[in-house]
Structures are given as C-alpha cells and as structure tokens.
Amino acid sequence: MQTWIQRRPRSWRILLVGLPLAMLLLSFMVGRYPIPLRTVAKILLAQIFPIEHDWPHTVEAVVLQIRMPRIIGALLVGSGLAVSGASFQGIFHNPLVSPYILGVASGAAFGAALGILFSFGTVMLHVTSLLFGILAVIFTFAIGRAQSKAPPLVLVLSGVVVGSFFSALISTIKYVADPFEKLPTIVFWLMGSLSRITPDLIAVAAPLMGIGVVALGAMRWRINILSLGEEEALALGIDTGKERGCIIFLCTLLTASAVCLSGIIGWVGLVIPHLARMMVGPDYRHLFPACLSLGGFYVLGIDNLARTLSQGEIPLGILTALIGAPFFAWLLTKNRVGW
Amino acid sequence: MLLTVQEAGFSYSGGGRIFEDISLSVEEGEVLCLLGANGVGKSTFLQCLDGIHPLSEGEILLDGRSLSSMSRRQISREIAFLPQFHRASFPFRVLDIVLMGRTPHINFLATPGKRDIDMARKTLESLRILHLEEKPYTQISGGERQLVLLASALVQEPHLLLLDEPTTHLDFGNQARFLEIIKNLARQGIAIVMSTHFPDHALLAASTVAIIRAGKLLGFGEPAKVLTEELIQETYDVDVRVIHLEDAGIRTCVPVLSENRDRMKKRRGEAFPLEPSSPE
Numbered sequence: 228m229q230t231w232i233q234r235r236p237r238s239w240r241i242l243l244v245g246l247p248l249a250m251l252l253l254s255f256m257v258g259r260y261p262i263p264l265r266t267v268a269k270i271l272l273a274q275i276f277p278i279e280h281d282w283p284h285t286v287e288a289v290v291l292q293i294r295m296p297r298i299i300g301a302l303l304v305g306s307g308l309a310v311s312g313a314s315f316q317g318i319f320h321n322p323l324v325s326p327y328i329l330g331v332a333s334g335a336a337f338g339a340a341l342g343i344l345f346s347f348g349t350v351m352l353h354v355t356s357l358l359f360g361i362l363a364v365i366f367t368f369a370i371g372r373a374q375s376k377a378p379p380l381v382l383v384l385s386g387v388v389v390g391s392f393f394s395a396l397i398s399t400i401k402y403v404a405d406p407f408e409k410l411p412t413i414v415f416w417l418m419g420s421l422s423r424i425t426p427d428l429i430a431v432a433a434p435l436m437g438i439g440v441v442a443l444g445a446m447r448w449r450i451n452i453l454s455l456g457e458e459e460a461l462a463l464g465i466d467t468g469k470e471r472g473c474i475i476f477l478c479t480l481l482t483a484s485a486v487c488l489s490g491i492i493g494w495v496g497l498v499i500p501h502l503a504r505m506m507v508g509p510d511y512r513h514l515f516p517a518c519l520s521l522g523g524f525y526v527l528g529i530d531n532l533a534r535t536l537s538q539g540e541i542p543l544g545i546l547t548a549l550i551g552a553p554f555f556a557w558l559l560t561k562n563r564v565g566w
Numbered sequence: 567m568l569l570t571v572q573e574a575g576f577s578y579s580g581g582g583r584i585f586e587d588i589s590l591s592v593e594e595g596e597v598l599c600l601l602g603a604n605g606v607g608k609s610t611f612l613q614c615l616d617g618i619h620p621l622s623e624g625e626i627l628l629d630g631r632s633l634s635s636m637s638r639r640q641i642s643r644e645i646a647f648l649p650q651f652h653r654a655s656f657p658f659r660v661l662d663i664v665l666m667g668r669t670p671h672i673n674f675l676a677t678p679g680k681r682d683i684d685m686a687r688k689t690l691e692s693l694r695i696l697h698l699e700e701k702p703y704t705q706i707s708g709g710e711r712q713l714v715l716l717a718s719a720l721v722q723e724p725h726l727l728l729l730d731e732p733t734t735h736l737d738f739g740n741q742a743r744f745l746e747i748i749k750n751l752a753r754q755g756i757a758i759v760m761s762t763h764f765p766d767h768a769l770l771a772a773s774t775v776a777i778i779r780a781g782k783l784l785g786f787g788e789p790a791k792v793l794t795e796e797l798i799q800e801t802y803d804v805d806v807r808v809i810h811l812e813d814a815g816i817r818t819c820v821p822v823l824s825e826n827r828d829r830m831k832k833r834r835g836e837a838f839p840l841e842p843s844s845p846e
Contacts, residue, residue: 320655320656321655322655322656446675448669448672448677448678452669454655455652455654455666456652458613459652461616461618461638462616462642462645462646462647463642463669463722464638464640464643464669464670466637466638466639504656508657508659509658510658510662512677
C-alpha cells in the first residue's frame, strides 16, 4: 500500500499549502459581519502595499483587530497541538497518545486556571501553565515507567490517572472561584474557546510556539529514530534520555501555550496526526509539515463553524470532540489507522 | 584485537546477577557465536557489548579504547546492533528504515542526503531486496524484515556487528542464507558477534564460540574443539550426538530423545555386552 505522498508528491504539497491558505481567507470573510473576498484581500494587501482606502473603517477594524488575532490563534493552537501530538506518539512509540491523553493538557489547564483565579498577567499565566504541564507529563511517565517497560497501554492508563487528578484540582479551583466574575471565565475557557484571545496574549504565545515548532521540526529525523524503540535508538547513537526529555519539553511548551490561548481542545492532537499519517506515511520529515498544515486548517475551520453556526458562540472544545470522536471511531472500525 | 572483554560482570541494580567473570576477544573478520540456554543472559551480554548497559565489573575495550569512555554517538559509529525483537509501531517504508542506520553519520539536526539514500539502496541491492524499498516495513515477511534490519545495520558502516538471535524467527532455508551472508560480511573484514540457539549454526558459521552457563563462561575457542558432546550436554541439559560429515567438512549436532537413547543403549549392549550401563 503506497501512501498518497509517494504516488503524487506534487499534488499533496499543493494541497497541504493550499488548504490552510484557502481556509485563512474564508475565515476573514465569514462571521456576524460578512465581508466580501475582494475587500478582505485589499485590506490585507494594504498592510504591505500602498493601496487606496475605499472601505469603511469598521470593516478594517473587524478584519485586523477582531478576526486577525483570532485566526492567528486558531492556526497556532491547531498546528501546535497536532505537531506535539505527533511527536508524543513518536517518542513514546505509541500511536494512542496525545497531549490530552498523557495528562499534559489537564496539567497545563490547571496551571492556567490558577493563573486566572489569581489574576496573573499573560506571561505568568504561561509560566504556571507550562510548569504544571511538565509536572503532569513527568508524573505520567514515572507511573508508566514503574511498570517495568511501559507498554503502550500502561502509559495511556497512567495518563488517564494523572489527567483526572488534575481535572479534580481544576474542579477545586472552580469550587472556590468567585461565581460572578472568575467562575464563568474559567468554565467557558475550559470548554475551549478562542474568543478570549487578545493581541497581547498572541504576542506572548506566538514566539513561544514558534520556537517550539521550529525546534521540534529541526529534530524530526531524531523523532523518527526514537519512534523505533529504546534499544534501537540507543544502538543508532541517540542519547535517548536527553533527546526524549528535550522533545517532551518542546511538546509540553506547545501544549501549554495552546491551552493558555484556548483552554482544553481535545482530539486535535490525536486525530490530526493519524489523518496526516494516512496521507503522507509515518516519516516525520513529511508528517511534520502535514500536521502543521492540517492542524491549522482543522481548528481554523472548526472555529469558523463555532462563530457562524449559532447566534452565540459554541465552545470550540465541544465541536472538535463532536467531529473528532466519530471520525476517530470511523478510523478504528475501518482499520485504516495502520499501526 | 578489535574487541576485548576483560572479566566482565553485570548485575541489575535490584541485585539480580546476570553474568560474571567473562573474558573473551574478537578479531576483525571473525564470527563469534554465543551459545547458552534460554535466559542465561546472552541478550544482556550483547547489550553490554554495545554499551547499552554499563558493566558492573570488568571492562570492554574497543580497539584499545574503553567502551565506557565513549559517547553513544561514538559507539554507534563503530558498533551496529540488531536487537532480537523489533516491534514496529509505525509502518515506515523499508528504504526509510535502512536510512535510519545512517543516523550516526549525519549531523544532529540534519536529515539524510542523497549520498545516504544511494548507499541505502546499494546495500539493499547487495542483499537482493531492492524491490522492497517502497514497501511498508510492517507488511513484509519475517525473513525479509531481518534482511532489512541487517541492511540498516550495514549502512552504519560498523567494524563490529552484534546480532541477537538473528536466525530464530527464520525458516530453514532463510537460516542457511542468513549464515551465508554473515560469513561473507566477515570475509569483508567486519567482526561479528551473534547469539544463537542452534549449536549447528556455530559449527557452520563461527570462527570462535563462547558458551555461557549459569552466568559464567563455560567454554571459549574454536567450535570444533569446544563443542563436544559433553559440553553441549552440560549447556542445554539434553543428550546429544555430534556427527562429523567428512566429505562436506561439516560437524552437526543432533539431540537424542529418550526413545533413541533406549535404542542406542540396546544396540550398544548387543555390540559391547561388557560395557557398564550409565548411571541414571
């Protein structure tokens, strides 16, 4: 069975670049205030080229101040979660793990909820979120490790244990939070939403996630080797302890930043890597860009639905699960997952 | 001497002693076969030879350098290791699996280049499995998989090749073909250490043989001299006959089951009626 990339290397590249770009333009157009493509294109181009302003100021404000941060946020969250899910699956040589299943997302969410509770600034919010995310993955790995060789199932189970422990801590925070001000913020944010995104949140998250993605991308061949297994990687000259630790840190950084931006958005980190693997195969040299593209495309698309399906706003986490869970079930029953 | 093991011993941190006081050496172009019953620590010993586990006692010298002073990357440029079980989680292409063997020779953050790809394809061709290059590694047969892993080890350009029971999961014909390949590699100057469950494989392919029993070296030397009926019997706790096929210059080892033993005793009794029966 050849993968798609082997049969048509050029068309997949065009598609993987084209899909997110098309979705990007669409995202500027749709919403409570529809804007035609021509105007969107002109406003965006006017940022670089001198073009005569023949559109109302409110339209420009909608495009640049309201939709732009949100679109950047969606791309960051989608690409970041997909890439970190794919990398986690590789280094734990386990196709069943994701930032969510390993408990990282819950840990990071607890850290961020603490931040909201104590009204931390944007930077501190990221720091606590990252700290607790790392703590969670250390717990998960330590519990899995205690069971001799950490077979895939034990790792998933210990992730569930750690995840629910941090969920309980989150519930504690909700319980003590001020019911009129803090509680609704925490609850809505936990359900996963991009509506809280502000330019200064992006200003902190984007460089962090940029570093994470570039560094992980640079290590894509190492992730290939680590995905073979411990002994194999050691025999090929990989210092597994250090390099795995480094990759876990980068993945946790991406997950924690994504959680700070949008709360817990499940399924992206599990489903997108599988979808990408079906399309381009397990080689991280191809899988990595495919996850970047599809992850951004998926969350951007879902966010467009969240903004347009109803008068109010549907939390993103609900939609990604409503679409992601049945899709994953279909993958499982069709036995298309290929591991 | 390429590889020298001096009074090596290993225990797990929990206290379980696996082996002790093993001394042996391997020269370039030699095939050393490790024999021993299930669970005597052959795999652990091989892992120690690759520096995956540090020794508890003794020392391993590679070309005169202590293995414990070398980094993983340095070791992997000298030694290639084929573990016994390889469970592939992801369906990599065969060519990609082979390319991974180039990792010790490419820069930390780089990916394999054209030279590496050419080398991988050439190696696949020399093992006559180039036609598999685009296939997913998870969908080829066990024999093919073993050859692919061997190709991956060979592009590592090792001076020493460690093989953990490479023939165990192969059928009869593939076992013979694999031994042939091993002998060819040795002729090209690679030193090979392989563990095996079959004394016959040592008799066929090895230049030296080492027998481990109860964590100790029971015998080390030329296969024809070391692999006597008594020693094999002691190693595996089973009756055997070693037969010399003079026309082919081959020795082979056959287990003797209880039924055959009775028959042998009876025949011997007829031929030498005065021989005392063995105590049983």
